[in-house]
Amino acid sequence: MAANRRAELRERLPDALRLYVLTDRRLARGRDEARIVADAIAGGATAIQLRWKQGPLAEALRVGREVRQVCRDAGVLFIVNDRVDLALALDADGVHVGVDDLPVAETRALVGERMIVGYSPPTLEAALAAERDGADYLGVGPIYPTGTKADAGGAVGVEHLARIVEAVGIPVVGIGGINASNATPVVAAGAVGVAVISAVVAADDVEAAARALRQAVEAGLRSRA
Template identity: 75%
Template sequence: MTTWRGVRLREALRLYVITDRALARGRPDIEIAREAIAGGATALQLRWKAGPLSEALQVGHALRALCREAGVLFVVNDRVDLALALEADGVHVGVSDLPVPETRKLVGESMVVGFSPETLEQALAAEAAGADYLGVGPVYPTTTKPDAGPAVGLEHLAQIAGAVGIPVVGIGGITAVNAAAVIRAGAVGVAVISAVVGAEDVREAARQLREVVDAALAERGR
């Protein structure tokens, strides 16, 4: 069984950076990842929405090696097959992807499974089916993911975080300005795309976010 469970997983979810080439200002994924990790990112997700899978494998192997060396959680979005091929630490699925029970059957117990619920009922069902953590959002309005839907707000996040026993990460429109409120609502960390990937100084943007998250968790008694 993987060691990415319990306290280690909660710590790894503090600052969860998701790749997005459209926001990277032409910079390679590996460069963005390296700078984000240097700034304090604790998890990295490969989000591959377009382009050949052969290229995804090449990029993914480089990111996987970087994360392994840095002790950072490496997750693949949506694609269970890609996650398995890359020997990723985890895979993250949503309501329109392969369901959590089938995902767990494919990856076994050696891989972390994350899930993005839209309702409390989905969150509870995912936990019962073996999800290791939940990504809840969009907490705030966001244009990064056009299919993300309207903002769910802090109250919805708090409702889910209070009802499940697995870690919850807030995602959607999160910046260093509002990240503390997400933690106070019950999240163990924040997942970001544009706030880090789209920043002019990726390392500094990650550093600022990590500082805010750490302070909010300390204030909460974590």
């Protein structure tokens, strides 16, 4: 395990978070996570998050090891959602926590410099606190209305994201209701990339869906150049 993986990954983060695909078995229509992840990477995904919302953790370990291998072979970030213990057991590149999970400070204390920590701040103040407490990037949203997360609340819009980007010194990705037709303004507003679940994981053609999203992200980056 890299004892100081964090510093190395922090340098790469702005590029590595351009297209961040979150897995969700419940949306995958019976398809294998590792297959979906491989297809998403072929289409241009730069980071993968393993979301494990139900089921035995022994199964999460099995699936997570497969997904991790696919990510490592491709040089793509492998991040685990919610559970710091699962992230450590999988020797992930990072862990992503939210308001219901272990707080950022405790998460950082547990992982040390072995991995990056992402956080989903509900407010601008929470974003600033998370940066102080050791978060390496932020996921801000839901940018647009979404049906994926029952607890996602009302859409915050790209203006809210732009305010957080201005206020913090760490990379921000937009999440929530993002697809190929609305991703460009999220990046134009200052996000380093977008995070998606259903737009890729539930797509008929995962690779094509990822490619269209990646192109929309690149268009947003060009608009800021």
